[in-house]
Amino acid sequence: MYIIIVGGGKIGYHLAKALLDEGHEILVTEKDADISETICNELGSVCVRGDGCEAATLDEIGAGRADMLIAVTGDDEDNLVACQVAKHKFNVPRTIARISNPKNEAIFKKLGIDVTVSSTNVILESIEEEVPTHPLTHLLTIRDKGLEIVEVKILPESTTVGKSVKELSLPPESVLSLIIGKGQKPRIPTADTILQAEDRIIAVTNPESEEALRTALRGT
Amino acid sequence: MKVVIMGCGRVGAQLATLLDAEGHLVTVLDTDTYSFRRLPSIFSGTALLGDGTDEESLKKAGIEEADAFFAITQGDNRNVMAAQIAKHIFNVPKVICRIYDPLRRELYNTLGIEAFSPTTIFAQMLKEKLED
Amino acid sequence: MEFHKILVPVSGTEADGEAMRIACRLAKKNKAKIWAVYIIAVKRSLPLDAEIESEIRKAENILDHVESVAEEQDYEVETDLLQAREVAPSIVDEAVERGADLILMGVTYKKRFGQFSLGNVVPYVLKNAPCHVILYHQPIE
Numbered sequence: 001m002y003i004i005i006v007g008g009g010k011i012g013y014h015l016a017k018a019l020l021d022e023g024h025e026i027l028v029t030e031k032d033a034d035i036s037e038t039i040c041n042e043l044g045s046v047c048v049r050g051d052g053c054e055a056a057t058l059d060e061i062g063a064g065r066a067d068m069l070i071a072v073t074g075d076d077e078d079n080l081v082a083c084q085v086a087k088h089k090f091n092v093p094r095t096i097a098r099i100s101n102p103k104n105e106a107i108f109k110k111l112g113i114d115v116t117v118s119s120t121n122v123i124l125e126s127i128e129e130e131v132p133t134h135p136l137t138h139l140l141t142i143r144d145k146g147l148e149i150v151e152v153k154i155l156p157e158s159t160t161v162g163k164s165v166k167e168l169s170l171p172p173e174s175v176l177s178l179i180i181g182k183g184q185k186p187r188i189p190t191a192d193t194i195l196q197a198e199d200r201i202i203a204v205t206n207p208e209s210e211e212a213l214r215t216a217l218r219g220t
Numbered sequence: 221m222k223v224v225i226m227g228c229g230r231v232g233a234q235l236a237t238l239l240d241a242e243g244h245l246v247t248v249l250d251t252d253t254y255s256f257r258r259l260p261s262i263f264s265g266t267a268l269l270g271d272g273t274d275e276e277s278l279k280k281a282g283i284e285e286a287d288a289f290f291a292i293t294q295g296d297n298r299n300v301m302a303a304q305i306a307k308h309i310f311n312v313p314k315v316i317c318r319i320y321d322p323l324r325r326e327l328y329n330t331l332g333i334e335a336f337s338p339t340t341i342f343a344q345m346l347k348e349k350l351e352d
Numbered sequence: 353m354e355f356h357k358i359l360v361p362v363s364g365t366e367a368d369g370e371a372m373r374i375a376c377r378l379a380k381k382n383k384a385k386i387w388a389v390y391i392i393a394v395k396r397s398l399p400l401d402a403e404i405e406s407e408i409r410k411a412e413n414i415l416d417h418v419e420s421v422a423e424e425q426d427y428e429v430e431t432d433l434l435q436a437r438e439v440a441p442s443i444v445d446e447a448v449e450r451g452a453d454l455i456l457m458g459v460t461y462k463k464r465f466g467q468f469s470l471g472n473v474v475p476y477v478l479k480n481a482p483c484h485v486i487l488y489h490q491p492i493e
Contacts, residue, residue, distance in 0.1 A: 081301070
């Protein structure tokens with residue numbers, strides 16, 4: 001495939017490198033003379049100095065026969081225009097724009113850009129994966145046994161409020177060791193202990209069962 | 221009429237002043253408050269710090285009720301993007317945009333954006349001066 | 353100085369002939385190998401392996417010319433026609449690949465924006481060549 005990359009910053013550079021390794025024909029356009037020269041020195045004659053939003057530049061670098069254009073400059077508006085010029089003037093079949101402002105995702109879609117990649121959203125998604133919306137706090141890791149002590153807080157809206165411990169489908173590797181109720185003394189849970197809102201439950205579990213434990217204690 | 225102007229440069233400030241003097245409701249957006257020094261003290265419209273390519277800033281500027289939107293910052297691409305948002309997302313009835321690059325202007329005209337290129341207009345004007 | 357593998361990039365200027373004559377003279381002593389290469393710069397709007405008739409014909413004429421110059425010198429040269437996106441890096445690449453110990457190229461007096469200019473090929477080759485480089489500069493008539 002012939003792929004044009006607009007913007008020779010870090011993303012553009014590494015993208016070009018990776019796509020060249022995959023055997024594609026690549027061309028980077030970059031406004032800055034020094035950056036452009038560095039790319040040519042390091043990756044071969046694959047960079048042309050110019051403004052990738054200008055039809056004249058895109059014409060010179062053969063956008064007419066390109067299979068794809070990827071705009072990865074740091075400015076959303078530049079990426080939008082590069083993609084639109086490529087699409088409407090040179091009929092490039094596929095255009096991809098990098099966006100910084102996540103709100104632009106919907107706007108770009110509406111304005112005809114095939115794919116948008118929002119670095120902000122990508123990072124946000126990983127944070128959400130890393131920090132579950134129903135948190136469970138790690139208190140201590142018992143390393144040589146592969147166990148950990150965690151705390152799970154029961155919320156007023158948890159579906160397990162009012163249920164007894166024996167009604168919970170706890171994972172076999174987990175043991176509830178302590179319940180600290182609001183304004184109460186800590187108690188050791190038995191099968192008949194009823195869960196209340198604001199209870200803080202200290203449990204021992206292995207890391208694999210963490211998720212199941214959390215679900216069992218807080219419901220869905 | 222309610223008018224939103226993006227970019228308070230010489231042209232933006234001048235346009236805002238003219239429209240304001242005629243009694244239109246004018247809001248001027250700029251990413252730098254220093255630009256607002258160009259507005260005269262008698263300007264009775266609103267000057268708002270904000271980026272016209274950002275949906276929220278446009279909403280704050282009252283784009284949803286605007287009758288007209290002008291995109292006249294220094295950046296062609298910013299103008300083009302803001303103009304498209306105004307036209308296609310907020311359905312502003314009259315959207316006008318400045319694009320210095322004549323080739324880009326041509327393309328966006330065909331895409332339904334009313335755009336003017338000062339480059340073409342001024343060069344043409346100078347040429348006509350010579351022919352007078 | 354002795355050379356064994358000489359690369360003579362030609363570009364169709366008047367300096368090509370004399371550059372080739374010098375190359376032949378330098379080569380004779382050690383029976384050095386001479387390659388005359390012409391590089392067609394293919395525009396990005398075309399694939400690299402596009403066959404551009406007019407360019408190929410022009411290139412062949414130029415290579416024929418330097419070959420005949422070599423024959424006059426009673427020396428045999430190999431000619432090559434190559435295609436690349438950019439001429440200068442391609443010359444350096446060829447020198448590396450063929451293990452050339454000399455690049456000998458002719459230049460003519462050129463002006464760009466009213467100033468004397470070496471163009472962009474010569475400075476790049478001087479900067480990046482892994483071997484000796486000899487420039488033959490053709491005086492203005």
